[in-house]
Amino acid sequence: MYQARLTQLGILLPPAPKPIASYVPAVAAGSLLYVSGQLPLREGKLLHTGKVPDQVSIEAGQEAARQCVLNALAIAKDHLTTLDRVKQIVRLSGYVASSPEFHQQPLIINGASELLEAIFGAAGKHSRIAVGVISLPLNAPVELDLILQFTD
Amino acid sequence: MYQARLTQLGILLPPAPKPIASYVPAVAAGSLLYVSGQLPLREGKLLHTGKVPDQVSIEAGQEAARQCVLNALAIAKDHLTTLDRVKQIVRLSGYVASSPEFHQQPLIINGASELLEAIFGAAGKHSRIAVGVISLPLNAPVELDLILQFTD
Amino acid sequence: MYQARLTQLGILLPPAPKPIASYVPAVAAGSLLYVSGQLPLREGKLLHTGKVPDQVSIEAGQEAARQCVLNALAIAKDHLTTLDRVKQIVRLSGYVASSPEFHQQPLIINGASELLEAIFGAAGKHSRIAVGVISLPLNAPVELDLILQFTD
Numbered sequence: 001m002y003q004a005r006l007t008q009l010g011i012l013l014p015p016a017p018k019p020i021a022s023y024v025p026a027v028a029a030g031s032l033l034y035v036s037g038q039l040p041l042r043e044g045k046l047l048h049t050g051k052v053p054d055q056v057s058i059e060a061g062q063e064a065a066r067q068c069v070l071n072a073l074a075i076a077k078d079h080l081t082t083l084d085r086v087k088q089i090v091r092l093s094g095y096v097a098s099s100p101e102f103h104q105q106p107l108i109i110n111g112a113s114e115l116l117e118a119i120f121g122a123a124g125k126h127s128r129i130a131v132g133v134i135s136l137p138l139n140a141p142v143e144l145d146l147i148l149q150f151t152d
Numbered sequence: 153m154y155q156a157r158l159t160q161l162g163i164l165l166p167p168a169p170k171p172i173a174s175y176v177p178a179v180a181a182g183s184l185l186y187v188s189g190q191l192p193l194r195e196g197k198l199l200h201t202g203k204v205p206d207q208v209s210i211e212a213g214q215e216a217a218r219q220c221v222l223n224a225l226a227i228a229k230d231h232l233t234t235l236d237r238v239k240q241i242v243r244l245s246g247y248v249a250s251s252p253e254f255h256q257q258p259l260i261i262n263g264a265s266e267l268l269e270a271i272f273g274a275a276g277k278h279s280r281i282a283v284g285v286i287s288l289p290l291n292a293p294v295e296l297d298l299i300l301q302f303t304d
Numbered sequence: 305m306y307q308a309r310l311t312q313l314g315i316l317l318p319p320a321p322k323p324i325a326s327y328v329p330a331v332a333a334g335s336l337l338y339v340s341g342q343l344p345l346r347e348g349k350l351l352h353t354g355k356v357p358d359q360v361s362i363e364a365g366q367e368a369a370r371q372c373v374l375n376a377l378a379i380a381k382d383h384l385t386t387l388d389r390v391k392q393i394v395r396l397s398g399y400v401a402s403s404p405e406f407h408q409q410p411l412i413i414n415g416a417s418e419l420l421e422a423i424f425g426a427a428g429k430h431s432r433i434a435v436g437v438i439s440l441p442l443n444a445p446v447e448l449d450l451i452l453q454f455t456d
Contacts, residue, residue, distance in 0.1 A: 021410035021430035022417035029336060029394045030455045032181060037433035090181045091364035095435045103291045106173035113174035129174035129189035129297050131247045132287035139407045145433050149181045182310035184333060242333045255443045266325035277310035280327035281449050283399045284439035301333045 002083040005119055016078040017041050017071050017079055020137065025075040027058065033079060033148050034092065035054040038071040039140040040064035048138040051097045052108060056141040062111030064142040069112045073119075078120045089116050089126040091147040097140065098132030112144055154235040157271055165265040168230040169193055169223050172289065174233040175226040184242065185231060185300050190223040191214035198296055201291040203249045204260060213248065214263030221264045224298045225271075231303055241268050241278040243299040249292065250284030257282040267296040306387040309423055320382040321345050321375050324441065329379040336394065337383060337452050342375040343444040344368035353443040355401045356412060360445040363402065366415030368446040373416045376450045377423075384454055393420050393430040395451040401444065402436030409434040416448055 006013065010091045019025055026035045040063075047105060051060040077083050094109035096102075109130040116124040126146075136143050158165065164207050171188060173175055178187045192199045192215075206214040246261035248254075261282040268276040278298075288295050310317065323329055323340060330339045344351045344367075356365040379388050398413035400406075415433040420428040429448075440447045 009395045019432075021420065021432075021434070022414045023396070027392060027430070027431040029392060029396050029451075030182070030334070034395045034431040034451075036431040037435070044222040056198070065207055088179060089180060090179050091186045092175070093433070093448070096432075097436075098287045100286055101291075102287055105287075106289050110174045117174065125176045126171075127177070127178070127179040127297075128171075129245070129247075129295065130173070130289055131285050131295060132249075132289075133435050134286045134404055134438045135402045135406055136407075137407055137410050137434060139405075143433065143435060145431075147181075147186075152209040182334070240331060240333060242331050243338045244327070250439045252438055253443075254439055255441055257439075258441050262326045269326065277328045277331070279329070279331040279338040279340040279449075280323075280325075281397070281399075281447065282325070282441060283341070283437050283447060284401075286438045299333075299338075 002086060002120055009118060012076060013074045014070055016074040026079045031149050033076060033150055035072045035075050035146040037143045037145040039143055040067040041071060042067055046138055046140055050141060051099050052141050053102055054099045055107050058107060061108040061137040061141050062095045063112060064109035065108055066115050068142055068144045069115050076148060086119060086120060086123060086152045087147055087151045088123050088149040089120060092126045092144060092147050094130045094144045095133045096142055097136045102132060105132050154238060155255060157245060161270060165226045165229060166222055169228040178231045183301050185228060185302055187224045187298040189295045189297040190220040191290060191295055192218055192219040193223060198290055198292055200293050203251050204293050205254055206251045210259060210268055213260040213293050216269050217263035220294055220296045221267050231304050238272060238275060238300055238303045239303045240301040241272060241276050243303050244278045244296060246282045246296045247285045247288060248294055249288045254284060257275045257284050262281055306424055307391060313422060317378045318374055318380060320378040330383045330456050335453050337380060337454055339376045339450040341447045342372040343442060343447055344371040345375060346371055351440055351443055352445050354445060355403050356445050357406055358403045362411060365412040365445050369412055369415035370419050372446055372448045373419050380452060389453045389454045390427060390452055392422060392427050393424060394453050394454040396430045396432045396448060398434045398448045399437045399445055401440045402418050406436060432444040
């Protein structure tokens with residue numbers, strides 16, 4: 001179902017990234033999976049660094065947000081064996097490293113939201129927060145985390 | 153019960169605001185409702201814009217926080233049909249667009265917390281975080297989100 | 305079990321701190337306990353104030369993160385009677401008051417994460433977010449909140 005959809009969309013999930021510090025990639029509690037905050041790492045390197053929009057363009061920020069989602073889904077797949085067990089994406093929290101007068105965080109995080117809906121359809125329609133922050137780990141432009149509901 | 157209390161307090165909930173981007177206003181998982189981050193929009197316009205306290209006073213920030221709660225409750229009512237199904241306000245997360253040396257975020261978010269307690273009494277006593285952020289969507293001074301527990 | 309481990313580690317939990325505003329220290333929903341955002345208060349005073357690393361060193365920031373965890377656990381113990389009812393630390397959210405070019409938030413929050421693992425072992429392995437923020441309540445260098453799963 002969702003695994004097939006990934007293939008249709010031509011999306012190859014990356015290997016699940018390892019945490020960059022003392023915690024684990026995801027923890028399940030009941031039927032909720034809490035995925036740790038993800039950075040736009042691809043093959044161990046950040047796609048972009050710096051703040052939006054001064055050092056990272058809107059388009060690059062959206063690309064970074066998509067990469068964060070791919071990393072989060074790779075972790076979820078690792079944990080659940082298959083993404084077909086995803087019942088609902090419940091909450092996406094998006095943090096955008098922002099210049100002081102940048103106010104289009106939703107536009108950046110849409111890169112993540114639209115990908116979730118493309119993959120999961122109705123099950124991908126999530127609640128969300130999007131805020132601007134002064135700085136992020138490794139000088140990433142975006143960090144995001146997911147809470148998702150899964151079936152047995 | 154809570155609907156009647158709203159009337160007693162002279163509070164008329166606004167229409168549930170539409171998301172300003174690619175997500176949904178709220179998602180239920182089990183008995184928890186996750187309401188998306190709310191801005192102090194009233195009739196489609198922000199009550200105040202800018203950072204606290206340089207462009208937005210403490211009092212205006214508190215008013216903005218209250219408006220965020222009204223919007224969140226309007227969404228919750230839309231989802232649950234009636235606020236009388238609210239069992240407990242579980243978590244309020246408050247983000248205040250802050251000047252670098254502003255440290256009274258709790259005072260701002262109290263505008264939201266006190267309104268929740270006025271409406272819901274014991275069921276309105278919530279856990280909370282309050283942090284200062286560099287910028288928020290649309291140049292809003294406050295964003296907040298709620299997690300609440302509901303009954304069938 | 306975990307209570308004994310605290311003693312082994314020579315850790316004496318502080319009295320549970322009172323909220324500094326209009327909310328409660330923790331709220332349970334189902335088997336999850338949501339602990340409110342904690343500051344590095346010890347005996348009513350902040351261990352350190354200011355931003356990392358300009359006014360607060362990495363080491364001092366880590367010490368602050370540990371104190372936040374102790375306060376969160378004191379609240380959890382108050383709520384659950386004993387920490388032996390902790391089943392899993394589910395989510396740690398860490399906010400570091402950061403200079404604009406500071407990107408080692410994970411290093412700071414490791415102070416909290418490592419303490420949780422030292423106390424709870426496998427049950428202390430949590431999911432996590434770590435972000436940099438422009439300012440925190442009372443000029444604290446760190447704020448963190450916990451969601452934990454507990455047994456009856």
